[in-house]
Every structure is written in C-alpha cells, then in structure tokens.
Amino acid sequence: xxxxxxxxxxxxxxxxxxxxxxxxxxxxxxxxxxxxxxxxxxxxxxxxxxxxxxxxxxxxxxxxxxxxxxxxxxxxxxxxxxxxxxxxxxxxxxxxxxxxxxxxxxxxxxxxxxxxxxxxxxxxxxxxxxxxxxxxxxxxxxxxxxxxxxxxxxxxxxxxxxxxxxxxxxxxxxxxxxxxxxxxxxxxxxxxxxxxxxxxxxxxxxxxxxxxxxxxxxxxxxxxxxxxxxxxxxxxxxxxxxxxxxxxxxxxxxxxxxxxx
Numbered sequence: 001x002x003x004x005x006x007x008x009x010x011x012x013x014x015x016x017x018x019x020x021x022x023x024x025x026x027x028x029x030x031x032x033x034x035x036x037x038x039x040x041x042x043x044x045x046x047x048x049x050x051x052x053x054x055x056x057x058x059x060x061x062x063x064x065x066x067x068x069x070x071x072x073x074x075x076x077x078x079x080x081x082x083x084x085x086x087x088x089x090x091x092x093x094x095x096x097x098x099x100x101x102x103x104x105x106x107x108x109x110x111x112x113x114x115x116x117x118x119x120x121x122x123x124x125x126x127x128x129x130x131x132x133x134x135x136x137x138x139x140x141x142x143x144x145x146x147x148x149x150x151x152x153x154x155x156x157x158x159x160x161x162x163x164x165x166x167x168x169x170x171x172x173x174x175x176x177x178x179x180x181x182x183x184x185x186x187x188x189x190x191x192x193x194x195x196x197x198x199x200x201x202x203x204x205x206x207x208x209x210x211x212x213x214x215x216x217x218x219x220x221x222x223x224x225x226x227x228x229x230x231x232x233x234x235x236x237x238x239x240x241x242x243x244x245x246x247x248x249x250x251x252x253x254x255x256x257x258x259x260x261x
Contacts (some may be wrong), residue, residue, distance in 0.1 A: 004086040005033075006136055008045060008052035008218075009082040010074040010259045011248070012067060014059045014200055018087040021241035025249045031055065037071065040077075047254060052258055055080070064114070064172055064203030067138055071207035075216055081150075081258055083208045084219040086244040088237050089170065090177060090228035092188065101224055104237040104243040107196040108152065108161050109170040109220035112205040113141040115187050115197075116174040128185045141169075141188050142205040146217045148256060155255045163247040168195040170220055178194035178232040197228050221248055 003173055014024050026043035033040060055078050059066040071083055091101040118137040126134025149167075156165045171187050171194050187194055195258045201220040208218045223240035226232040 003032075005055075005078050006055070006260075007055050007078040007080045009054050009084055009252060009256070010078055010080040011054065011056040011084050011086060012059065012070055012074065012200075012204060013056065013085070014062055014067075014086050015088070015237075015241075016128055017237050018241045018245075019058050019155060020238075021167070021245040022086065024242075025245050026054060027055070028056065036073065036077070040074075046252065047258065050258070053078075054173045054252065059117050059200070062199055063174060064200060064206075067200035067203035068207040071204045072211065074213045075208060079214065081260075082219055082256060083204060083216045084248055085201055085222070086241070087222045088199075088225040088240040088244065089196040089222035090183075090226050090232070091196050091224035092183065092194055093227040093229075101166065101195075101227075102164065103225065104223055106165040106221055106223045106240050106244055106247050107204065108156075108165050108167050109144055109195075109201060109205075110149065110167050110218055111141055111169045112144045112201040113169060113171055113191060113194075114173070114202045115171045115190060128189070130181065130185070135193065137186065140202075142202060142218075144205060144220070148217055151255050152251060155251070160254070161227050161247075163250075165247065166195045167222075168193050168220070169229055170195060170201050171197045172199055173197065174199070177228040178226075179228060180229040181193075181226045181236045185261060192214045196222065196224065198222055208226050219248070219251070221251075235244055
C-alpha cells in the first residue's frame with residue numbers, strides 16, 4: 001500500500017530559535033498522525049513540476065536519545081528521501097589546522113562522531129586528564145555518504161551560494177561544551193579535522209543509517225554560533241540558525257533530487 005505521507009525530506013530541530021528559522025523556510029501547516037503525540041508541520045515544495053512534501057518537527061528535549069527517537073519515528077511515518085538537521089553548533093575556531101571560521105558559517109557534516117563515549121578512570125590510567133579525573137575515549141562514528149554530497153559541494157562553490165560552508169566531521173556529546181580544555185583534549189585529539197561540536201547530530205545519523213529500507217540520506221548542516229569556550233553566549237544563535245536554514249532551503253529547492261525510490 002502506498003504511504004500517503006511519503007516525503008521528499010524531513011527536518012528535525014531542537015531549540016525555539018531554530019524553530020523560528022525553520023518556520024520562515026516554507027508555508028507550514030500542522031499535520032496530525034493518529035496515535036503519535038508528536039507535533040508535525042507539513043509544507044509542499046514545487047519542484048520540477050511536482051509537488052513534494054516536506055515535514056518538520058521539534059525535539060522535546062536536547063540530546064542524542066531524543067534526536068534518534070524522533071528520527072526513527074519520522075523515517076517510519078514519512079519514508080523520506082532525506083533526513084535533515086539544520087540548526088546551531090559550536091565551531092572549533094580553526095583548531096587542528098582547519099580553515100578559519102566565522103559566526104554564521106555552515107558546518108556540513110561528512111561524518112558525525114560521539115565524543116562522549118568512553119570510560120572514566122583514575123588519572124594515572126587515562127589518555128585524557130582533567131585534574132583528578134581521567135578519561136579513556138571510545139569514539140563511535142557514523143559516516144555520511146551519497147552522491148548528493150558532490151552536488152552540494154558544487155553548489156556551495158558556485159556563485160549562486162551565499163553561505164560560507166565548511167565540510168568535515170561534526171562531534172556530538174551529551175552536554176553543552178563551554179570549556180576550551182574539553183574541546184582541545186577530548187575532541188580535537190581524537191579527530192583533529194573536526195569542524196564543530198553539538199549534541200544531536202550523531203543520534204539523527206545513527207537512527208537514519210540503521211533504518212529499514214529504503215534508507216534516507218542524512219544531512220547535518222549547522223551553523224556556528226560560538227566556539228565552545230568560556231566566551232560562549234547566545235548572541236549569534238539567531239543569525240546562525242538563519243544561515244543554516246538558508247542553505248538547507250537552497251539545497252531542497254535547487255540541488256537535492258527526489259527519486260521516489
């Protein structure tokens with residue numbers, strides 16, 4: 001039986017600031033799924049003579065558990081071609097030899113890894129030491145793959161694109177990072193080309209890549225609102241959410257293709 005809600009893409013976001021940016025992308029209308037108390041919003045995108053459904057939803061709390069749960073439900077309900085998480089993240093600030101970063105730059109994940117996995121031990125047994133606390137990391141990685149990434153790169157490098165974008169790994173953790181020592185010791189020492197840090201992308205990527213067939217493509221594209229250090233504040237969150245959603249909207253309208261497979 002054909003699924004009446006089959007979709008071009010689903011968008012998942014976390015904060016109210018991210019929600020405000022997502023709501024400006026399209027003309028959304030509420031969608032009720034019987035037996036599911038999650039609030040969904042639906043928009044129709046005219047693309048190549050077809051009217052394609054885009055669905056969005058907000059997590060009810062931060063973190064990878066909530067993002068994986070919501071992703072699994074949306075993949076089940078809507079069988080999307082793409083699962084997309086726009087939003088805000090902390091940049092690594094050019095550490096580890098990566099290119100310079102500015103507020104509002106988009107971080108497009110080529111992989112997402114969980115830097116919270118590991119074991120707390122005594123300092124003399126640890127690879128990483130924080131005062132009297134030692135930590136041995138056991139990072140897990142989900143690679144983001146697909147031919148669409150080359151198309152995204154081509155678009156980003158074109159004159160049409162107005163959003164400066166960095167491609168590379170994103171790191172997900174179980175807590176907000178506002179400490180440069182955590183960033184240096186626990187993140188950059190594991191993967192020194194990591195572009196940014198956030199809390200949900202790994203859960204989205206894990207749930208999507210372990211979904212039943214047909215598996216959706218995964219896009220995590222978050223923009224820099226701070227640098228995960230002691231200067232962290234909310235000043236650039238609204239701007240970062242805007243640039244992230246701006247690029248995602250362009251990709252949906254101009255770059256990403258719907259096969260309906």
